[in-house]
Amino acid sequence: MGTNLDIKVKHLTRVEGHGDIVVNMKEGRLEKAQLEIVEAPRYFEAMLKGRSFHEAAIITSRICGICSLGHQITSLKTTEQALGLEVSDQTVALRKLCIHGATLQSNILHAYFLAAPDFLNVGSVFPLVGSHPEVVKRALRMKRLANDMGDVISGRAVHPITPVPGGFTAIPSASALKELKRRLEEDMYPDLLATVETLKSLAGAIPGFTRETEYISLRNDHEYALYDGDICSSDTGRISDTEYRKMTNEFVVPHSTSKHCKVNRSSYMAGALARWNNNHDKLGELAHTAAAALGLTPDCYNPYMNTIAQVVEAADCAIDSIRLLDELLANGLKDELPNQEPTKFGTGVGCTEVPRGILYHEYTYDNKGRIVKANCIIPTGQNLANIDDDMKKLVPEIIEKSKEEITLHLEMLVRAYDPCISCSVHLLDVEFVE
Amino acid sequence: MVQFYLDAERLPAFVAHLMAQKTVIAPHAKGQKSFTFETVAEPDQVVLDYPRVMQSIRKFFLPPKEELLTFDLTENSYETTEVEPIDAIFLGVHSYDVAAVGRLDYNFSVGSPEKNYLTRRQGAVFVGVSFVPDSYHFSGSVNIRPEDPTGCDIFLTKLFEGYVLEVHTPTGEELIKGFDMPAHDAGRPATGHFQQHIYVPQTRLSEIMEQSYDNDVWAETAEQCVGCGTCNLVCPTCYCFNVDEAVDVTVTKGHRERHWDGCMLRKFSEVAGGEVFRESLAGRQRHRIFRKFKYISDTTGQPWCVGCGRCTAACPAHISIVGIVNRLISDHAQAVVAPI
Amino acid sequence: MAEKPRVAIFDFTGCEGCELNQLNFEDQLLDILAHVDIVEWREAMDDRAAEYDIAFVEGSLSTPDCITRINDIRRRTKVLVALGACAVQGGINGMKNTQAIEEVREEVYGEDKYLFPTLPALALHEVVKVDYNVRGCPMTQIEFLKLFTSLVMGKQPIEPDHAVCVDCKLKENECVYERGMICLGPVTRAGCDAQCPSVGQYCTGCRGLVTNPNLSGMEEILVEHGLSVDEAWKRLELYNANDLEGAR
Amino acid sequence: MNLNEFLPTIEPENLYAPVMAEITEIKRLTSMEVFYRIELPDGAELGHQPGQFVEVSIFGVGEAPFSISSSPTHKGSFELGVRKAGMLTDVMTRLQPGTKLGIRGPFGTGVDVEKFKGKDVLIVAGGIGLVPMRSMINYVLDRREDFGRLIICYGSRSEQDLLFTDEIAKWEADPKVEFHVTVDQGGEGWKGNVGVITTLVPGLDLDLTNTACCVCGPPIMYRFVLMALKSKGLSDESIYMSLERRMKCGVGKCGHCQINSSYVCQDGPVYHYPDLKNLQEAL
Numbered sequence A: 001m002g003t004n005l006d007i008k009v010k011h012l013t014r015v016e017g018h019g020d021i022v023v024n025m026k027e028g029r030l031e032k033a034q035l036e037i038v039e040a041p042r043y044f045e046a047m048l049k050g051r052s053f054h055e056a057a058i059i060t061s062r063i064c065g066i067c068s069l070g071h072q073i074t075s076l077k078t079t080e081q082a083l084g085l086e087v088s089d090q091t092v093a094l095r096k097l098c099i100h101g102a103t104l105q106s107n108i109l110h111a112y113f114l115a116a117p118d119f120l121n122v123g124s125v126f127p128l129v130g131s132h133p134e135v136v137k138r139a140l141r142m143k144r145l146a147n148d149m150g151d152v153i154s155g156r157a158v159h160p161i162t163p164v165p166g167g168f169t170a171i172p173s174a175s176a177l178k179e180l181k182r183r184l185e186e187d188m189y190p191d192l193l194a195t196v197e198t199l200k201s202l203a204g205a206i207p208g209f210t211r212e213t214e215y216i217s218l219r220n221d222h223e224y225a226l227y228d229g230d231i232c233s234s235d236t237g238r239i240s241d242t243e244y245r246k247m248t249n250e251f252v253v254p255h256s257t258s259k260h261c262k263v264n265r266s267s268y269m270a271g272a273l274a275r276w277n278n279n280h281d282k283l284g285e286l287a288h289t290a291a292a293a294l295g296l297t298p299d300c301y302n303p304y305m306n307t308i309a310q311v312v313e314a315a316d317c318a319i320d321s322i323r324l325l326d327e328l329l330a331n332g333l334k335d336e337l338p339n340q341e342p343t344k345f346g347t348g349v350g351c352t353e354v355p356r357g358i359l360y361h362e363y364t365y366d367n368k369g370r371i372v373k374a375n376c377i378i379p380t381g382q383n384l385a386n387i388d389d390d391m392k393k394l395v396p397e398i399i400e401k402s403k404e405e406i407t408l409h410l411e412m413l414v415r416a417y418d419p420c421i422s423c424s425v426h427l428l429d430v431e432f433v434e
Numbered sequence B: 001m002v003q004f005y006l007d008a009e010r011l012p013a014f015v016a017h018l019m020a021q022k023t024v025i026a027p028h029a030k031g032q033k034s035f036t037f038e039t040v041a042e043p044d045q046v047v048l049d050y051p052r053v054m055q056s057i058r059k060f061f062l063p064p065k066e067e068l069l070t071f072d073l074t075e076n077s078y079e080t081t082e083v084e085p086i087d088a089i090f091l092g093v094h095s096y097d098v099a100a101v102g103r104l105d106y107n108f109s110v111g112s113p114e115k116n117y118l119t120r121r122q123g124a125v126f127v128g129v130s131f132v133p134d135s136y137h138f139s140g141s142v143n144i145r146p147e148d149p150t151g152c153d154i155f156l157t158k159l160f161e162g163y164v165l166e167v168h169t170p171t172g173e174e175l176i177k178g179f180d181m182p183a184h185d186a187g188r189p190a191t192g193h194f195q196q197h198i199y200v201p202q203t204r205l206s207e208i209m210e211q212s213y214d215n216d217v218w219a220e221t222a223e224q225c226v227g228c229g230t231c232n233l234v235c236p237t238c239y240c241f242n243v244d245e246a247v248d249v250t251v252t253k254g255h256r257e258r259h260w261d262g263c264m265l266r267k268f269s270e271v272a273g274g275e276v277f278r279e280s281l282a283g284r285q286r287h288r289i290f291r292k293f294k295y296i297s298d299t300t301g302q303p304w305c306v307g308c309g310r311c312t313a314a315c316p317a318h319i320s321i322v323g324i325v326n327r328l329i330s331d332h333a334q335a336v337v338a339p340i
Numbered sequence C: 001m002a003e004k005p006r007v008a009i010f011d012f013t014g015c016e017g018c019e020l021n022q023l024n025f026e027d028q029l030l031d032i033l034a035h036v037d038i039v040e041w042r043e044a045m046d047d048r049a050a051e052y053d054i055a056f057v058e059g060s061l062s063t064p065d066c067i068t069r070i071n072d073i074r075r076r077t078k079v080l081v082a083l084g085a086c087a088v089q090g091g092i093n094g095m096k097n098t099q100a101i102e103e104v105r106e107e108v109y110g111e112d113k114y115l116f117p118t119l120p121a122l123a124l125h126e127v128v129k130v131d132y133n134v135r136g137c138p139m140t141q142i143e144f145l146k147l148f149t150s151l152v153m154g155k156q157p158i159e160p161d162h163a164v165c166v167d168c169k170l171k172e173n174e175c176v177y178e179r180g181m182i183c184l185g186p187v188t189r190a191g192c193d194a195q196c197p198s199v200g201q202y203c204t205g206c207r208g209l210v211t212n213p214n215l216s217g218m219e220e221i222l223v224e225h226g227l228s229v230d231e232a233w234k235r236l237e238l239y240n241a242n243d244l245e246g247a248r
Numbered sequence D: 001m002n003l004n005e006f007l008p009t010i011e012p013e014n015l016y017a018p019v020m021a022e023i024t025e026i027k028r029l030t031s032m033e034v035f036y037r038i039e040l041p042d043g044a045e046l047g048h049q050p051g052q053f054v055e056v057s058i059f060g061v062g063e064a065p066f067s068i069s070s071s072p073t074h075k076g077s078f079e080l081g082v083r084k085a086g087m088l089t090d091v092m093t094r095l096q097p098g099t100k101l102g103i104r105g106p107f108g109t110g111v112d113v114e115k116f117k118g119k120d121v122l123i124v125a126g127g128i129g130l131v132p133m134r135s136m137i138n139y140v141l142d143r144r145e146d147f148g149r150l151i152i153c154y155g156s157r158s159e160q161d162l163l164f165t166d167e168i169a170k171w172e173a174d175p176k177v178e179f180h181v182t183v184d185q186g187g188e189g190w191k192g193n194v195g196v197i198t199t200l201v202p203g204l205d206l207d208l209t210n211t212a213c214c215v216c217g218p219p220i221m222y223r224f225v226l227m228a229l230k231s232k233g234l235s236d237e238s239i240y241m242s243l244e245r246r247m248k249c250g251v252g253k254c255g256h257c258q259i260n261s262s263y264v265c266q267d268g269p270v271y272h273y274p275d276l277k278n279l280q281e282a283l
């Protein structure tokens, strides 16, 4: 062949955080195909050291504004396990609602604002304001409602306020919840159907690339696992969340300020597509209808389909939110206070499915309730090795195309993962010396 | 004056009776330990046994934020925002908060009378209730007793599991018409002792303040005070305000709005160019205390502090107004006894 | 009105929550776009621009590359707005400055620490001239809208400089001290409408300190509520480590 | 008795509703100061005293107090001199003639001209302080026969900062005006006095028994001017001063301008010096 190719996309756009795509092919031999993470490291471990359990979630939610709710809930679960704080069923239900809201908002944002411009061949969502005003207005309406779920239940959609160890500092009013339910039923439901229609018309733009890999997500017996569950690998099955280190295996690579991860193969995938592959049997009717309409089948090995899997689970989040709201309203909201009396001081592990995949936090507390050791493993970090492996398979397959087209395919690939780079660059794995 | 006995069990019925005639605004529980005046929706939510509400009923006559006028930027024109009288029954007001409204009435009538405030003030009906002084109340020191009915149409004094209900005005008589209560003629009890006192009669305070301009207490208090302004903002007789413009996101219209301000805040006395006329916290504390006990008092003969204790109870640094005043008194006494 | 101002949005070291908050103006986004042209925004669009009228910048500066980029942005823009706690006062990132930087890097990357250069996290104003601030973590949306209308009208925005307690009292919130918590509201700059205390959470100080705060008075309050002196300063430093350097 | 029975029965007007008045003339005085001539609707007169002020507002921007610079004897319009100092004044300096501004006022207690009648009038103005004093100066010039000598001391940062230079030229040329000017920093072409305003006072030849003096300038100036006037032998009773404080309402309600027990917007801005001595915060 003898092809030479040299691609460098500096500060890739429409992703969260700073990353470069670098591809080098010399005389038909692929020398390099990787996503280089150049985001400045932030050293959250130094910040957590010695901080009280009240502050852990406030700090870790600042790892990432996009995934702030996910970090917060995961952090709270971790702290509660470490300190032996029981939470009520109402707290769990409200937290699940928050996660649904955050997943909806993040998946909609990604599909409409970051990915859709690729399908329509424009550089951003702004030209669509003029060319597709109804679609943009719909996207904004859906996002608003998803954010309002965050505002109503957790005080604020970005960096939520009310979720604290042991519960919530304020309980939303029944009337506010009723209003959310009404809007989910009357606005979100038709908007989701319309979204599926819009995407169906664009599905032709999704590349047909496939590569089977290991898929890792939470799984439990009673629902589409987002809030909790066992860790499940498509290769080796379920293990308990406390053994999460077996399922991550981090290592440092020179081209990335973020550490990489692998388990049974050279890489694995986390996120919406992994969840779909592992848990599609737990999704409801609307999600399955949407999946069928959009050509998402079980055991889908096309990473570009991650965006579609996000839309499918967004539909499920909306429906499950209505169910949770019904349940909360039927039980009557209790104005309960957070349980903040530790019964022990030790180590806790929390894992939650956040939009980009499975998120792990682990903290150890001293007997004054201050952090001595912390570790967080972020989904985007877990996906980085997989993205590099995808690129290595993809580039030779499309080498006949123009450089521009190859670049676009690569950019779209990275965007399909919806990577959250700022999250990925501060893995915490430190023993603090007291 | 007629007196009745209102059994506590019949309170919701009494509230409902009032609600049938007018809007009723009364104290409700809020948060974990606090109380607030709100329009009554459910009669059984009314709480008459409370130490103090977070904000006095001043918030109805001088709202925390108030639109003064709306403007249209494209036309460069405006319309004043018209206000309505608050035609409501204020149920369960403590004597010092009624007195505080009287102080504000003075401020907004004297000199150039202010339309917005005075319009809102028309038509209010007051049903007072006695209180049991807690560790912050000291209104007795400024001549306001817990069972003082001054200014009220009806006054309720707690007695056993109920209230002695006294009617003080024809409006009050109208209000209770049709509500059956046993008459009561055994008089009213006193409702408890104050735990906090200013140690001289209020009439002597101005003179003591006069001598206290350079007292050390100002600088000492300033070490603890963080200048947060809480003491101003919770005070029922504070009326200072600031004015801001709010412009709509379309940048075509907006409104001019006033909101409460406080003399403890640094920016309060800042002028363009950055000069702050009352930069030191010591000077700001003195100004606050003198405004309560000297400046207006010299003209009106009345203290502008009604002894509710809110500023002390709410101060995060636990700065006590009674503590400051008593310190001035004792320093003054010492100076008189032993001149330098 | 003359031509629409050209707006660019940039991010440095931070969580991008402030940028996300700009995309969260669902109800106002179309009105905002009617008044400005967005010419560069990496998180949302592909375009790059040579110069702009207003640059909104999120994040603090923590690598040599950041310093080069911010100087470049300053040269290209007429007005520079710092967006959010990281950009305005260093924010959460400033906490790492309280520890020796080498130690911190070793803790995270071990032997590989020299792969990635880093500096103490700096607020924008420590490197370039900042014209206006939108404070908060994430940046306060109401304040952003105020700044936006001010800039469109060609007037200087006023930054609030009173304590959060004021707004909290205007809303008649139950003070969180009453609920047994501690709160940084008394020395924290208002403008957020007391967002956190309004929903029962304590103020964490994300909007920075008021001018001339009485820090020893605040320390006393915190200590009285059960913190050690060290814990008290740690609380204060959560978002304000850079501004508190040497204050203790 | 219900509390309401103590309320006044009058129907008050809205104090915060401005009158829309048109700017008919704008002149740049210096790089920082701009002059405005403003006409009220239907040819109405403002009806003010020298030393009084108005609240000027621009919707969406704000409202601030400005001294009236023209003399009450000047009819048909009134004048302001505004220094660019912040948000509102910055926007003001970019306005065009024909723009309408919101005006409230006149407010405050101005110079009690009756007390000055028959006396020698000494004006001490520093910087922007000439703006309000110009009202008094022109009043005296228009009613020349009512007053004795007119002595003006004016200090400015530099020659470039001098305000109303055409009028200064007239005052300098007028044999009935004793005009003294100084600048803090003299430049190339400056032939006159150099030094702060207090340096003008010792050289004045005053009739101590029959002089009334009015002082206005930046806060820092007052104490030093007072010392100079007193060492000259001027009695406290013959001194008036115009003060500046933050104010929002102009009508004694908002509390910002309070100096001890006194409201600058009501009792001032022009104070009789003996009254000021009881106000520790004043100077």
Ligand SMILES: Cc1cc2nc3c(=O)[nH]c(=O)nc-3n(C[C@H](O)[C@H](O)[C@H](O)COP(=O)(O)OP(=O)(O)OC[C@H]3O[C@@H](n4cnc5c(N)ncnc54)[C@H](O)[C@@H]3O)c2cc1C
Pocket: B270, B271, B272, B273, C158, D053, D062, D063, D064, D065, D066, D067, D068, D081, D082, D083, D084, D085, D086, D087, D088, D089, D090, D128, D131, D132, D243, D244, D245, D246, D247, D248, D269
């Ligand atoms: C009685 C009186 C007469 C004055 N006469 C003149 C004059 O003739 N010419 C002149 O140039 N200036 C005069 N000033 C000062 C002028 O009012 C301020 O320069 C002006 O308020 C600055 O407003 P700004 O919005 O441009 O400044 P900013 O600093 O941006 O002010 C922000 C806000 O603070 C308020 N504010 C700031 N400084 C003052 C102040 N000193 N007084 C009241 N409010 C303030 C304003 O209401 C404004 O809305 C006078 C002030 C007073 C009290």
Ligand code: SF4
Pocket: B224, B225, B226, B227, B228, B229, B230, B231, B232, B264, B311, B314, B315, B316, B317, B318, B319
């Ligand atoms: S409430 Fe206390 S700390 Fe706050 S300003 Fe008043 S006296 Fe100072």
Ligand code: SF4
Pocket: B231, B234, B235, B236, B237, B238, B292, B304, B305, B306, B307, B308, B309, B310, B311, B312, B321
């Ligand atoms: S000064 Fe304090 S005690 Fe007195 S009325 Fe005001 S808040 Fe109440």
Ligand code: SF4
Pocket: B230, B316, C164, C165, C166, C168, C169, C173, C174, C175, C176, C177, C183, C184, C185, C186, C194, C197, C203
């Ligand atoms: S909750 Fe915090 S901000 Fe609010 S009044 Fe109390 S101390 Fe101030």
